[in-house]
Amino acid sequence: MTPRIALAALTLACLATLGHAQQAKLKVGLMLPYSGTYTALGVAIENGFKLRIEEQGGKLGGREIEYVKVDDESDPSKATDNVNKLIKRDNVDVIVGTVHSGVAMAMAKAAKESGTILIVPNAGADAVTGPMCAPNIFRSSFSNWQPAYAMGEVAAKQEKKKKAITITWKYAAGNESVNGFKDGFEKNGGQVTKQLNVPFPNVEFQALLTEIAAAKPDAVYAFFAGGGAVKFVKDYAAAGLNKTIPLYGPGFLTDGTLDAQGEAAQGMLTTLHYADGLNTPRDTSFRTAYAKAFKLQPDVYAVQGYDAAQMLGIGLAAVKGDITKKAEFAAAIEKTKIDSPRGSFSISKSHNPVQDIYLRKVDGKENKMISIASKSLADPARGCKM
Ligand code: PHB
Numbered sequence: 001m002t003p004r005i006a007l008a009a010l011t012l013a014c015l016a017t018l019g020h021a022q023q024a025k026l027k028v029g030l031m032l033p034y035s036g037t038y039t040a041l042g043v044a045i046e047n048g049f050k051l052r053i054e055e056q057g058g059k060l061g062g063r064e065i066e067y068v069k070v071d072d073e074s075d076p077s078k079a080t081d082n083v084n085k086l087i088k089r090d091n092v093d094v095i096v097g098t099v100h101s102g103v104a105m106a107m108a109k110a111a112k113e114s115g116t117i118l119i120v121p122n123a124g125a126d127a128v129t130g131p132m133c134a135p136n137i138f139r140s141s142f143s144n145w146q147p148a149y150a151m152g153e154v155a156a157k158q159e160k161k162k163k164a165i166t167i168t169w170k171y172a173a174g175n176e177s178v179n180g181f182k183d184g185f186e187k188n189g190g191q192v193t194k195q196l197n198v199p200f201p202n203v204e205f206q207a208l209l210t211e212i213a214a215a216k217p218d219a220v221y222a223f224f225a226g227g228g229a230v231k232f233v234k235d236y237a238a239a240g241l242n243k244t245i246p247l248y249g250p251g252f253l254t255d256g257t258l259d260a261q262g263e264a265a266q267g268m269l270t271t272l273h274y275a276d277g278l279n280t281p282r283d284t285s286f287r288t289a290y291a292k293a294f295k296l297q298p299d300v301y302a303v304q305g306y307d308a309a310q311m312l313g314i315g316l317a318a319v320k321g322d323i324t325k326k327a328e329f330a331a332a333i334e335k336t337k338i339d340s341p342r343g344s345f346s347i348s349k350s351h352n353p354v355q356d357i358y359l360r361k362v363d364g365k366e367n368k369m370i371s372i373a374s375k376s377l378a379d380p381a382r383g384c385k386m
Contacts, residue, residue, distance in 0.1 A: 031097030048305030061316025079106035152184020
């Protein structure tokens, strides 16, 4: 072989390898709770994510998707080890997770340090798109401030409540949700008179319900979700409090939980970036496909998982599957409106959804849409420098 022919052969061989490499599967690390009070939320997120991938023929940006799963148990003390398993042991291309804000903050720190793309499909930790914001970190869900602030406004302006007590699990999500409510409520003339807490994921509420009954506020605002939300709403009704003191919350209090809450939740008002009865063609086709695939009605968590896959798809299409092109990947997501079942939304500079927050009312097994409580609400993104 002449040197020139040898060189040509080598070039061809390299090109073939490169072509092959580009077709390698994209490794998605799903870090979600598959045990504990948030199990149903983790499962709904995974279902929604996989539904979108299936709709795309199992591929995004020309690459087949492969999954590696970790059960994070909603345990912040295990979070750094768990996320490093995905980054260092499994060498994933992208991480999708998680539900719990404390776990998500550890994930954001590891993602920021390693540069791995992270898409958060639930956890609202304000810091993730605040002081911890980074070009490779995105959220398909909400910040804890968003639905909470909208509920504070509704409680004061529309429901004309003056004095409220808040109750939550004591961790980042609960604290920030209460702060968001207080922000919206007090700006509009209300006053939070007492803030009650229980440790996460404790569900012993009796002593605090007795305290609420004695204080007789005009309203109660609660942040709980999953199994804990079921228990809290039922205990509140069992104590007879729902007859005299309206219970408000971000929509997590009644989303994916109504089968179990039954009568106890009827009539409750909550605010969230998703609702039943939106009746848009986009939402209807999503709900039909989800129900067919999983024999279940979707909830907000399913939508967030689905939209995490949509965001990943938008980024990967722009870089033709080459996820190492991070700046182009991010630019594509930043400039595209995401055609979500919730209604289309955009991604802010800090990479959090700018979205409508709905006021919803529990009617039977549905969180029926009443109105848009806050149009195109953007998180203040305090502390994000990007
Ligand atoms: C959170 O920890 O950020 C969190 C968990 C469950 C929810 C909402 C927020 O439903």
